Amino acid sequence: MKLQGSNLLERKEIQKLLGKDLNFVWFPATLEKDYRFQYQNEAAHEFRYRGPIILLLYLFLSYGIYQLLPPEQVGLWLKLYSCVGIIVFVAWGFSWFEKMHQWFDWYATIGSTIAIAISFTIVNLVYDEQGSVLLHAAIMYAVVIVYGFVGLRFYVAILAGWLGGALGTLVSMFFSDEIAWTLLNRTYTFSSFLGMALAYVTDRHHRENYLQSCLLELHRIEMVQQTQQLEVMSRQDALTGIANRRYLDEMLEEEWYRAMRHQTPLSLMMIDIDYFKAYNDSLGHLAGDQCLIKIAHAITDIATRSGELVARYGGEEFVILLPMTTQQHAIRQAERLLRSIKNLTIPHPASEISQHVTLSIGVVSYVPQMNEDVNDFLYCADHALYKAKSRGRDGYVFAHLAPQSLSNTKAS
């Protein structure tokens, strides 16, 4: 189950709670709410097997008491004691309904309070020398079970334990003149303190486990985020932020086979900045980096259709991969890109053809056939780029490829 605590608190806050704050067995309000939700679910589930154990132990004790009580007392005792059995049974029944889990604190607390009140009252209403010893044992038994075995949180268990005693006292005072205060003090009070100690240790331990689980969950979330970040970084070019060569190779192969399967045209533009060595030499490497970033952004603005990929192919070379794109559209895109770079007017003091940075582009568009190699496709784009350079740069060349001609292209 996903722990909301890991969303609600930072690692530092959880670590702080794991220190001294745990002694108060209470979390800050928002976390307590999530903890309660979690805890009630678990406690209700556990009560499915704890309930029958409590009932069995009660039956065992009841048989002992029954053997010792005189027959005239048995009727009243049995009536009251059956009520305790019914309460445990009903609570056990509730624990099987998922929808009731949110009410576990309520039904377990009310049931525990009444069970203690009845056990308390029986001691004062049923008199018998021998039997009353076992009835007092039954009170201790009820109190310890409520604190340590029902699965209530510490403060809630205290409420049930002492409220049950107070109710029992009131009813006993109403129906009986003789209350065995001294013995009750030794049984009910002592067992209450023992039970409180048990409940405290259990609650504290449970909360510690919960916080440790939140830390583990937080750790898991951080690991997932880091893995995602690494995945993104492994596909990105560090300088420009666009896809790197590795990712381009992956996507190119994927799109190549997709185009082959569906017999759709795949287009590609290979782009190179003109006289970039001279740009670096005249303005410096840092200015060269800034220029590469601007060009990468401009190219990205061109490739807006879904599936289109802009990548840095290496140094000052870029690639746009255009799946399901005809040669007409690819050519229009190349012209758009040349215009947009012109409009950027990035000064280039060392260019032999312009005062601004210009590009040369090799464009290729092709419907791949079986047994044709994607590298030949790339080679054609590169060859077209080479032609664009040799024709004076600041332009594009489209590589005309006849259908099923790719494997011969390299040789020609």
Ligand SMILES: Nc1nc2c(ncn2[C@@H]2O[C@H](COP(=O)(O)OP(=O)(O)OP(=O)(O)O)[C@@H](O)[C@H]2O)c(=O)[nH]1
């Ligand atoms: N600033 C910068 N320069 C780079 C980077 N990567 C490659 N370069 C430079 O890009 C230049 C590429 O030069 P060439 O391959 O000779 O090409 P060119 O000068 O553009 O010449 P033509 O392509 O023929 O127009 C080299 O000087 C590399 O140092 C980079 O990340 N940052």
